[in-house]
Amino acid sequence: MLTPAITVVPALSLLLIICSSGFGAAQFMEIPSGVRFPYPYHVALTKNGAYICGGSFITFTVVLTAARCVIRETPDKLKIMANITALNSRYAEILNISRFLIHPKYNGISNDIALVEVHKSDAGYLVTRINMADDDAEYPENQNATFMGFGGINSKQANPLRVGYATMVVTAAHCTDRQNTNTIKVVVGTVDLSSDDGQRLDIKRIIVHQEYVAPSKNYDIALLQLTEAVEFNENVRSIALPDEHVFYLPNTIGTTCGFGFINEYKQRTTRLRCVRVQLWGPEYCNGDNIPRVTENMICAGLPSGQQGSCPGDSGGPFVIDNKLVGIVSWGFGCGAVHRPTVYTNVPRLRKWIDHYLTT
Numbered sequence: 001m002l003t004p005a006i007t008v009v010p011a012l013s014l015l016l017i018i019c020s021s022g023f024g025a026a027q028f029m030e031i032p033s034g035v036r037f038p039y040p041y042h043v044a045l046t047k048n049g050a051y052i053c054g055g056s057f058i059t060f061t062v063v064l065t066a067a068r069c070v071i072r073e074t075p076d077k078l079k080i081m082a083n084i085t086a087l088n089s090r091y092a093e094i095l096n097i098s099r100f101l102i103h104p105k106y107n108g109i110s111n112d113i114a115l116v117e118v119h120k121s122d123a124g125y126l127v128t129r130i131n132m133a134d135d136d137a138e139y140p141e142n143q144n145a146t147f148m149g150f151g152g153i154n155s156k157q158a159n160p161l162r163v164g165y166a167t168m169v170v171t172a173a174h175c176t177d178r179q180n181t182n183t184i185k186v187v188v189g190t191v192d193l194s195s196d197d198g199q200r201l202d203i204k205r206i207i208v209h210q211e212y213v214a215p216s217k218n219y220d221i222a223l224l225q226l227t228e229a230v231e232f233n234e235n236v237r238s239i240a241l242p243d244e245h246v247f248y249l250p251n252t253i254g255t256t257c258g259f260g261f262i263n264e265y266k267q268r269t270t271r272l273r274c275v276r277v278q279l280w281g282p283e284y285c286n287g288d289n290i291p292r293v294t295e296n297m298i299c300a301g302l303p304s305g306q307q308g309s310c311p312g313d314s315g316g317p318f319v320i321d322n323k324l325v326g327i328v329s330w331g332f333g334c335g336a337v338h339r340p341t342v343y344t345n346v347p348r349l350r351k352w353i354d355h356y357l358t359t
Contacts, residue, residue: 040128042148044081045069045116049229050167051087054149055080055116057129063116064132067106070114075099080118082127087150087232095122167204168357169224171315172327172344173212176222181206186224189235193259194270199236202227207356209349218294220329220344223356242323244350250281254300254320256328256341260312264334268312275307279320280340290340296348298326299340308335318343 043063045053053069063080070078080095081087096119103111169186176184181203190198205225212219230236257274261267277300284290285299293299300318301308309316309328318326326343333339346353 039146039148040083041130044084044087044150046079046081047073047077048167051150052078057082057127058132059129060127061118061123063118065114065116067102067112067114068108070100070116071102071106073100075119078116080116095119167226167229169226170324170327170346170353171222171224172329173208173220173222174214174217174329175315176206176208176224177214179206184224186226188230189233191272192270197235199230201230209352216292216294217297217330217342218292219296219349221327221346221349221352223353239317239319239324240322241350241353242320242325242347244347246347248279248320248325250279250283252279252320253277254279254318254325256300256309256313256316256318256326256343258309258313258316258328260314260316261310261334263310266311275309277301277308277318277341285340285342290342292330293342296345297329297342298345299342300326301331301340302335303338305335305337305339309341310334 041057043055043057044051045055045063045065053065055063055065055069058064075097078097080097082093082095084092098117098119101115101117103113105111106113184203184206186201186203187193188199188201203224204227207223207225209219209221212221232238253276255274255276257272259268259270259272262269262273280299280301285293285297287293290299298318309331310333313328314330316328317324318328324346326346329342329344331339331341
C-alpha cells in the first residue's frame, strides 16, 4: 500500500485499551450522565488524563484507594476526578494531590490499602464523604452490597467511557516515514474528512517498532502518543486487542476500513468506506507463495477481487469479532484477483504493544 497523501491519521486508526479481567458474574447498572449521582463520594484517580483506579472520600480531604494504584506513582503525577458519572464529563472537579500514605505491610497482595491526601490548594472543595464501618462490625452472609467503578463491563468488553489508554493510537510504521510530530495530526470521531466534526489532536511522540524495515514492510507497526487524552463519546471508542497466541481460522470474515483510493484510477473520496473480506490461511499467505510475507503478517481479501483495501488505506484496521487483528500494510492495488491485502499481524506483536501501553 502507498503512504496516505493526507497528513492525518484518521478515525479508522483506532484507540487501544486493554480490557479488564472479570472476577465473576455481576449485574451492572449504568449511571446516566446529567443525573444526581447516588454515590458522590466515589472518585477516579487519573494519570495524564487516563483513568487508573477508583477511590472514595472518607474525610473531606482524604481518599481511600488500593495501595497497588499508587505504589509506583508520585503525587504530582496523579489527579483526583470528583463529581462524575462518566470520565468524559465536562463537570468533573480535578483536584491535586499532596501525598500518599501506603500501608507499611503492603506486599503486593495483602494490606492493599492507601490514603491519598488532597493538596491544600484544593482543600476547600466541597466533597461528600462516606462513613466507614467500625473495626468490629459484622455483616450477615448474603447481604446485598453495591460496588462501582469505571473498569470493564465484563471479561470481554471494556467500559466505553473508561479513558484508559486513550492517549495512544496504533497505525502502520510506513505511514510515519519522513514524518514527525509536527507534520501529522490525528482525527477521530468522523466519517468524512471534509467535515468539521470529530476531534483533531496533536502528537507528542511517534514510536516505530525497532525492527521495522521500510522496503520489506516487516514489523510495520507504530504507536502515536497524543499530547492529550481523547474524549470518548458515541462516535469515538477504543478497540480490544486479541491475545498474543490467538489463531483465526482461514476464511474467517473480518472488516477493514479506510479513506484511501476507491479504484485503480486513484480516485479518492473524503468519506470512510468499509468492506468485509476473508482471512487467508498460512498455506497460501507465506513467503514462498508471496515474496516479502513474513510471520509478522497476515493476508485477507476476496479471491475474486472486486473489493479490498486500496492505496491510501494504510494504517487502518482489520477487525474480527470487535478486536484489532491486523493493520493495513501493503498489497497489489484495489481488490486484485487472487491477490490479498497484507496486514501487520497484531497478535504476533501484542507484547511490543503492551510494553508501551504500560510504561
